[in-house]
Amino acid sequence: MEINSQKSENKLFFSYISYPKIKFETYEPDEKILLLLRAHPFTQLGWIFNVLAFIIIILFSTQIIFSFLKPNQIFIFYLFSLVFLFSFSWINILNWYFNVGIITNKRVIDIDFHSILYREITVARLDKIEDITIKSGGYFQAFFNYGTIFFQTAGKENNIEFADIPYPSLVVEQISKLLGKKDGN
Numbered sequence: 001m002e003i004n005s006q007k008s009e010n011k012l013f014f015s016y017i018s019y020p021k022i023k024f025e026t027y028e029p030d031e032k033i034l035l036l037l038r039a040h041p042f043t044q045l046g047w048i049f050n051v052l053a054f055i056i057i058i059l060f061s062t063q064i065i066f067s068f069l070k071p072n073q074i075f076i077f078y079l080f081s082l083v084f085l086f087s088f089s090w091i092n093i094l095n096w097y098f099n100v101g102i103i104t105n106k107r108v109i110d111i112d113f114h115s116i117l118y119r120e121i122t123v124a125r126l127d128k129i130e131d132i133t134i135k136s137g138g139y140f141q142a143f144f145n146y147g148t149i150f151f152q153t154a155g156k157e158n159n160i161e162f163a164d165i166p167y168p169s170l171v172v173e174q175i176s177k178l179l180g181k182k183d184g185n
Contacts, residue, residue, distance in 0.1 A: 040146035101162035
């Protein structure tokens with residue numbers, strides 16, 4: 001499968017975006033952003049199914065639970081359930097949306113969003129990358145074409161991991177082309 005790498009798109013809920021029109025905190029003026037990567041949408045189905053299961057449990061257990069409660073207590077139960085579901089969904093959407101991998105013509109950047117108040121940014125220059133490994137195993141990863149890419153760096157720099165991204169072989173191919181240009185090939 002070939003992805004059009006020259007097309008510039010700003011799609012809100014896409015996982016593989018070529019040449020996005022974005023800026024980030026450590027963006028350098030002469031830097032070109034080539035790829036913006038997020039976890040494959042299929043990997044988000046777990047928490048979505050949990051939300052749906054919780055809704056079904058609440059709706060079908062109302063007769064048992066509510067036979068013991070007064071109307072104002074039922075209202076508070078529904079309100080608490082709604083706030084819990086909204087919060088749980090919102091945190092998971094934020095985690096998916098803000099955990100990104102960015103590949104530029106100079107660097108590989110991994111932004112990990114751990115909570116609303118904490119994020120971790122790992123940066124490796126392309127000339128410091130020594131080894132790239134793709135791990136993709138299992139039926140779903142093969143069928144939906146997603147996997148994890150590990151970037152091993154030289155020296156004391158942190159290693160970088162892009163977890164569950166779509167089209168990992170295309171990403172490695174593009175980085176290999178960039179590394180070839182840096183080596184003078």
